[in-house]
Amino acid sequence: MGLVSAKEMLVKARKEGYAVGQFNINNLEWTKAILTAAEDNQSPVILGVSEGAGKYMVGFNTVVAMVTNMMETMKITVPVALHLDHGSYEGARACIEAGFTSVMFDGSHYPIEENIHKTKEIVKYATEHGISVEAEVGSIGGEEDGVTGTGEVADPKECKMIADLGITMLAAGIGNIHGKYPDNWQGLNMEVLKEIGETTDEIPLVLHGGTGIPDDMVKEAISYGVSKINVNTECQLVFAEATRKYIEEGHDLKGKGFDPRKLLKPGSDAIIKVVKEKMDLFGSSFKA
Ligand code: 13P
Secondary structure (H helix, E strand, C coil): CCCCCCHHHHHHHHHHCCCEEEEECCCHHHHHHHHHHHHHCCCCEEEEEEHHHHHHCCCHHHHHHHHHHHHHHCCCCCCEEEEEEEECHHHHHHHHHHCCCEEEECCCCCCHHHHHHHHHHHHHHHHHCCCEEEEEECCCEEEECCEEECCCCCCHHHHHHHHCCCCCEEEECCCCECCCCCCCCCCCCHHHHHHHHHHCCCCCEEECCCCCCCHHHHHHHHHCCEEEEEECHHHHHHHHHHHHHHHHCCHHHCCCCCCHHHHCHHHHHHHHHHHHHHHHHHCCCCCC
16 A cells, blocks of 8 residues: 555544554654554554654655655555654645655644644645645644744634644644653643544544653543644654663674664664554554
């Protein structure tokens, strides 16, 4: 199966009460690990690409070529969407042109009128290409790819205004932040999430900052309409930890341990494990 829009998989997830994971990719190893986990678990999956990661991987066209060819050679049968994460207006347009099947236009830092105006234009352009659009209201806290949000809680009325623009899925800030949660974190604001879920007509909701949210909170959020959960930091942490261990144990100095294929294997295996665990927790395993 080739790349698909995220629409069908997310509408199904919202209806059936589970969430599809968005796992961010940074290179070939990351991509291969996430596709392996999705196929093994027979789970739909969304590959997230930040604009910074897109640049690192030599541009959006390179990313599209890498992912589509990899899927074909790996004989991937589960639905996979290639999605721009936290895109600018220009970035979203560039990804649509490059062949991404889903984009997030993050206009949360604009005044609401401007967010609405720009989101509308992206929706129009994306619809012409048959791809899904994620919009955001109420910025997500923490630091993501150099962009720092203050983590405000979204206004359900503004969520409804954005949800009515023809977007596919809506990310709403509810106290979630990117990266590790601080010890004094107050948790997700379930009351606001519930209200957003009730006022936005069954639109799939997106939970950013999926690293470090306790399992019971994740499940409760899914019960209020969260159908897509983004995870990045956790993959980075386990990759770094496994690679560090490999080097500290001196494997890189033994035989051909310096071979990058060997050096990056423990980290890739660690990502496969995390992604499968998340798919089980989110309930998307065997839903492909
Ligand atoms: P984490 O890095 O906290 O897992 O969040 C990822 C994310 O929300 C990407 O948009």
